[in-house]
Amino acid sequence: MKDEITKLLNISDYDYYKYLLNQDPIKNKIDKNKIDYLISESVKCGEDEGDKLLKKYNNQDIFKIVKEMNLDISFTHSSETGYYGYFEEPNKIVIYNNSVEEAYEFFKSETDILISKEYIERVVLAHELFHYIEYKKPDLFINTYKIKLWSVLKYTRKSNIAYLGEIAAMAFANKLLGKDTYSHILDYILLYNLDKNQADIFFQEITN
Numbered sequence: 001m002k003d004e005i006t007k008l009l010n011i012s013d014y015d016y017y018k019y020l021l022n023q024d025p026i027k028n029k030i031d032k033n034k035i036d037y038l039i040s041e042s043v044k045c046g047e048d049e050g051d052k053l054l055k056k057y058n059n060q061d062i063f064k065i066v067k068e069m070n071l072d073i074s075f076t077h078s079s080e081t082g083y084y085g086y087f088e089e090p091n092k093i094v095i096y097n098n099s100v101e102e103a104y105e106f107f108k109s110e111t112d113i114l115i116s117k118e119y120i121e122r123v124v125l126a127h128e129l130f131h132y133i134e135y136k137k138p139d140l141f142i143n144t145y146k147i148k149l150w151s152v153l154k155y156t157r158k159s160n161i162a163y164l165g166e167i168a169a170m171a172f173a174n175k176l177l178g179k180d181t182y183s184h185i186l187d188y189i190l191l192y193n194l195d196k197n198q199a200d201i202f203f204q205e206i207t208n
């Protein structure tokens, strides 16, 4: 296992973002020449929002920032796996204790990375906080960028690219925490605990 983790750790954020875009339900509609642009704009979007928040709240701890923003955070145990938490409109962030606990145990037993449960909670919180900002600010790049799905005569259907928001959320979390947030390792652990075969496929695809 440690070999796999070592390989995963060597994956750059950019490569992971590229992999994610390739998972998007409408990936076939994405112009290959636009991939770099989409990733860099989404990362910029997440980082800019992170900078603004840190400035506004004087670089405080994320838990304090979220409290001052009057968001409601709840920690719960869930039978639903495959998530670390979620944002619920208008102002609620839910964190799954059991998923965080499982990730913590995985890091402890399978890797040499020293990471606390609180740190994993902060990563999840930062990620979901971005989804709140995404909801509050319709004019963000990730909300306004749309691609044409089809067009017949004068009718055109356009759609957002769902993974742009995920890329921005990860870049935002990196900015807010100021260090590595291990996004792709955390995603791998979720899969690993859910379905080892799927985790293997994920590992093969991403390290290829």
Ligand SMILES: [Zn+2]
Residues within 6 Å of the ligand: 127, 131, 165, 166, 169
């Ligand atoms: Zn997300």
